[in-house]
Amino acid sequence: MKLLADENLDLSVVARLREAGHQVLAVAEMEPGISDDVVLSLANAETAMLITEDKDFGELAFRQALVHHGVILIRLAGLPGASKAALILHLLETHRHELPGSFTVVSPGMVRIRKRDTPL
Secondary structure (H helix, E strand, O other): OEEEEOOOOOHHHHHHHHHOOOEEEEHHHHOOOOOHHHHHHHHHHOOOEEEEOOOHHHHHHHHOOOOOOOEEEEOOOOOOHHHHHHHHHHHHHHOOOOOOOEEEEEEOOEEEEEEOOOOO
16 A cells, blocks of 8 residues: 655654555655645655644645545554554555545544545
């Protein structure tokens, strides 16, 4: 799966996703400090789902109705990178077909997937 990791996502998680065979671009390696709008535009240009720990993307995706290929919001503060990576990998495997175009929130013991009303 093609993913764009926001710069707040631990690089150990990025590495583990790559090891599992996912194509992961990382803002921290490319253009640290870019705005959320630019991050979302980059994900769109790359046709990649965005993985982030920044709640502001909910605002961009829903209230401003910006187009996206899928956003995965990680709410796993305090968990080590290995645990976050394992949960994300499980999500990508078990919900592979539901994630594109959706806004997904992952928190301990819960996954919420909200489909966008209109396709890209």
